[in-house]
Amino acid sequence: MKAGWTPTPAHFRAVAVVASFAVVAVLDRRPDLLVVAAPCLAVVVWTEWTRPARSPRIESVVDHPTLREGDTTTWRLVVDDASGRTEDVAVAFRAPDWVALEPAHVAELAGVGSRLPTELSVEVRPVRWGPHRLDPPLVVAAGAWNGHRHVWRSWHEARELLAMPHAPEFDAVASAAPPHGLVGVNRAPRPGAGSEFASIRPFQPGDRLRRIHWPRTLRSREMHVTSTWSDTDRHVVLLVDAFEDIGEPGGVDGAASSLDISVRAASAIAGHFTRTGDRISLVSMEAHRVRRLQPASGERHLRRVVRALAEIRPATTVDDRGTVPRGLRGAALVVMLSPLLSPGALDRVARIARDGTPMVVIDCLPPHVTASIDRRSAADLAWRLERLERDRRLEPLRAHGVPVMPWRGPGTLDPVLAKLSRRRPGVGRP
């Protein structure tokens, strides 16, 4: 975009009217034409007298480049002109897909006059998770009478907006699968050196003296100690199947596609297990890559997980061969989120379950996916056949104890987690 001040067609028109009317007035002895052109002459003199000399300073700032989908931030544009000759500023913001601007009209107009620097702003609201590129606004600064114009659009000023998935309310009261290891904040199913009281039992060689329970010892005349459950942590793997995105996404306020459900559910589950002190790792199978986040715990890691979820790209053209990604071994629980439509996804579930890894499959196929299909069309018939085939392939998995359940928010995992916590590790392999 050309930098600097350039004369506008309005200025050219005023000059041309004055010059041509004046020439005819002189040659044809028609001074009345000078009266007709006199206001235009005043405009030309005014425009030239106050002609801006220096380019204004323009900066574009997004207050919060990373936010949750559905949240709002402000996109500001600051215009400053040291010479004070910029009089009007028009700005056109362009909204990318899945980003809403408020006010919705494309141009914002400000009379700058002597009040500089001036600031124009729009409210930006990403309505779907994922990265969004905000193209730089088109800024037109004008001098007096719109006689000179400075057009500005710098592609260096394009801004990236990352919308994190909205995590719906999620909680699970049941304890999860038996954890491995002997550190962490969860109660293990075995006694050990932890913090949670288990029982009072007779003293055994090796017990620490500070564990002696003196009241019971004095009453029974026999040495007793307090025993505790050992503290452990769990390694929960979130396996997001991004090979398919079924359904029309409608943003945070509308209908959800299968990937929307997967990403938002994964975000909610990650938040829940982070709060309970577990280690979370993420494996997302997406376009041309399998992305892995190593297991870790804490809020910082949760932010990393949610950011990675926000950056997932679906791979609708990639053939899913049902391979099991690395990084699941040693997991206390694998939570797989998938629409389970492709045979590859179902094969993957069977293979993970066959390894004996405790797993839960969350069915992310949206219920409204057939809404846009004509009931009497061949597409509807094909879709029903596909669903029947899917149910037929899911049945043996369920029969072998692989829990498959639709995402329902809070309590979705409770029945399964309760069942898994009662199961001893390694038992129940299909």
Next chain:
Amino acid sequence: MILRAAIVAGAVGALLASSAAAAPGAPSGLEFVALAAMASALVSTVLPDHHVGLVTSMLIGVHWWLGVDDVATPWSMAAGAGLIAHHTALAAASLSPLGSTWSAPMRTRWLRRLLLVTAVAPPIWVGVWLLERTQVPASSPLVGAALLVLAVAVWWVRRRDAGEQPASGPNRRLAGPAS
């Protein structure tokens, strides 16, 4: 939308003033000039940042030049007001796309300035009226000098506009590559 209406209203006002000042024996074909001016005014509402507005202004000038005989007619001030209203509305409309919101201070500033430059016409009309009464004889050197002054003035304006300064230091970084 108001600006678009003002573009047409200004042109109509200038043409009405020109018609009111026209002599009874005005040459035929003036109606066609007026119609052409109206048509180009309508087109310029769609293309305010274009040179169609110049065509409208020139056609108004032609209408006046062909139709009016009385040099000292006060209708020239009305025609000038219509012409500047048309020009100002076009300049304002080309500032931003249709549907933009104009703040109240902006509206006030533009209207105040429009009234100010319109007020330039009456003193000049008085000068023309006095000149007409004194019947100054024709003078070739005076005409030549006037044309020379005009040529120099236009050249000076063109030179200023062509001699555009580059963006200042810190802004050059922000302005990015020229396209």
